Amino acid sequence: MTISANQIDERMRRFEQACRSARIKLTHQRIEIFREVAKTTDHPDAETVFQRVRERIPTVSLDTVYRTLWLLSDLGLITPLGPLRERTRFDANLARHHHFVCVRCGLTADFYSDLLDDLTLPEAVQALGQAETTRVEVHGICRACAERGPQPTHHPKTKQSQRNS
Amino acid sequence: MTISANQIDERMRRFEQACRSARIKLTHQRIEIFREVAKTTDHPDAETVFQRVRERIPTVSLDTVYRTLWLLSDLGLITPLGPLRERTRFDANLARHHHFVCVRCGLTADFYSDLLDDLTLPEAVQALGQAETTRVEVHGICRACAERGPQPTHHPKTKQSQRNS
DNA sequence: CTATTTGCAAATAATTTGCAGTGCG
């Protein structure tokens, strides 16, 4: 919660602009849902946004929150973190390594780099807590998906495909 | 799937050793479940491990796979990736930044670093795919949790606590 | 006015748990 009022206003303006460009309706709930995410630095999940928006719009429903969050992320106004519709995966590679994750199919490949193993973190991190492990996550399109040609990075819908093996 | 037989054997030995030290029973299903993860580089999820183990032990149940995977991760033999029992979070910070994630409470804080914004990736990454974004993920214990004193990093159990705000 | 969007309730999907029988050490 360290966002200045100006910063929030700027984000709100960008949001309204983006909705108009996309010819998407500026509803009360969309405005408040976006404001709730734009307001904080704490990366709330859908349930948390729901609880907070509810204080101002007691009738919002959780599914509207979900729909709106994914819409906002399609518009490029917010970024989903973590469980990108993925299940937990398990890694038996105990050696120090980093990951390349395909944003389209979920393929997660290890790669190694002495350089990246030994990064210097800014002092700001010290203030946050005691760092234990540092890993570089590279997101992109894997070879196989690139060959399959351009495809929409569809979100919701059905089960996440498993492009491993 | 580029693990040498030797490498797998070594992992299996380490696994058996760890189970004995922890005085945990070396059951048929545990052995095969661990082997399945140790065998590949593709970071399978629980369902995938289940399907593969099933071919050799047709009676294993999915819940045993889940239980075993978390057990193995408690023993430090495998590492869970991605959705660490977390829900998807949303981030309205469109500026380039990195994350500090508390492994205990899930707090996810942004931090900035020009140095980290401009990392040089090894050539190996080129072979994997087209990199789009690169982010550094620092995992550790946040200030608040550190003050709360040492606590077991319990996994299963109840709902993930939300140490944000 | 009219196509979008919402809220509701019910459907899916992923994961966890209680319990009685089974097998490792």
Added chain:
DNA sequence: CGCACTGCAAATTATTTGCAAATAG
């Protein structure tokens, strides 16, 4: 041979969807 471990089925939790009513432009 006893207690840890398993399989089953049922419970939970997170998220998505179909549909009729509400509403922004």
